[in-house]
Amino acid sequence: MKVVDTTDFEGFSPIFRGEKGRRRAEFVMRKLAIDKVNWVYDHSGSYTGAEFAGRLLNDVGVNYVVGNAERLKMLPEGAFITIANHPYGGLDGIILINMIAGIRPDYKLMVNELISRVKTMKENFIPVTPTGNKKKPITSVSINGIKETIRNLRNGHPVGFFPSGAVSDFSLREMRIRDRKWQDSILHVIHKMRVPVLPIRFFDLNSKFFYFLGLINWRIRTLRIPTELFNKRNQKSRIGIGNIVTVQEQEKYNDPESLGDYLRRSVYEMPLPQIFVPHSLIQIP
Numbered sequence: 001m002k003v004v005d006t007t008d009f010e011g012f013s014p015i016f017r018g019e020k021g022r023r024r025a026e027f028v029m030r031k032l033a034i035d036k037v038n039w040v041y042d043h044s045g046s047y048t049g050a051e052f053a054g055r056l057l058n059d060v061g062v063n064y065v066v067g068n069a070e071r072l073k074m075l076p077e078g079a080f081i082t083i084a085n086h087p088y089g090g091l092d093g094i095i096l097i098n099m100i101a102g103i104r105p106d107y108k109l110m111v112n113e114l115i116s117r118v119k120t121m122k123e124n125f126i127p128v129t130p131t132g133n134k135k136k137p138i139t140s141v142s143i144n145g146i147k148e149t150i151r152n153l154r155n156g157h158p159v160g161f162f163p164s165g166a167v168s169d170f171s172l173r174e175m176r177i178r179d180r181k182w183q184d185s186i187l188h189v190i191h192k193m194r195v196p197v198l199p200i201r202f203f204d205l206n207s208k209f210f211y212f213l214g215l216i217n218w219r220i221r222t223l224r225i226p227t228e229l230f231n232k233r234n235q236k237s238r239i240g241i242g243n244i245v246t247v248q249e250q251e252k253y254n255d256p257e258s259l260g261d262y263l264r265r266s267v268y269e270m271p272l273p274q275i276f277v278p279h280s281l282i283q284i285p
Contacts, residue, residue: 067273089167199242
């Protein structure tokens with residue numbers, strides 16, 4: 001089982017076709033750590049959902065710790081929404097599946113089509129087309145993703161969003177790493193559905209080199225994501241759990257824009273918790 005095969009490279013460029021092209025593709029896969037991703041994927045390929053995510057994190061050597069972990073014991077029954085910043089571009093989604101779907105197996109996370117190639121977590125994914133810097137018409141994949149999201153929430157299932165729709169990048173204007181503007185379509189769904197919202201914040205980042213590549217080209221930066229997964233071995237990613245934003249609190253905001261401003265603050269202004277608990281030690285009844 002593989003996430004990316006040498007045959008996938010043939011569609012990228014003619015230089016990857018034929019026997020020489022296959023060898024070029026294998027070389028690129030080694031340099032980009034894609035071969036390691038394939039090994040991890042195959043090693044735990046008989047598992048699915050939160051259990052697969054946990055085994056993947058273990059194989060990669062990534063641990064995460066949770067601040068305000070007791071709030072995970074107070075998740076609402078029925079439908080709710082998680083919102084989070086998106087600093088990693090892959091690892092953060094794996095952690096969310098492991099953490100939230102481990103409590104609610106029916107949890108689904110909206111992800112881009114690239115990450116959705118991990119079929120062993122398909123049951124927890126809602127694929128959409130990733131957004132770029134330029135405004136583009138919404139694709140049929142994204143339309144179907146929005147429809148599936150609404151259907152899941154109406155049926156009482158939790159759903160997760162990275163509302164920026166893309167991994168964090170470095171802004172020359174602001175001279176800092178930050179998420180892009182939150183997508184209007186996501187804010188409209190949250191405003192319309194009126195279910196409890198759980199803010200989650202990732203306090204750590206990818207390497208500076210990753211964000212530097214984004215200044216050159218976002219496609220080049222994307223190729224770096226597998227390496228960024230493996231360079232966090234033996235590190236502890238810090239995640240903060242915010243207070244649930246109740247439906248009553250949301251009703252104070254008459255439009256998606258004002259509600260979005262409030263929700264953004266609940267994520268990006270979340271203070272660093274004083275105590276972090278290893279995820280493996282969190283006991284959920």
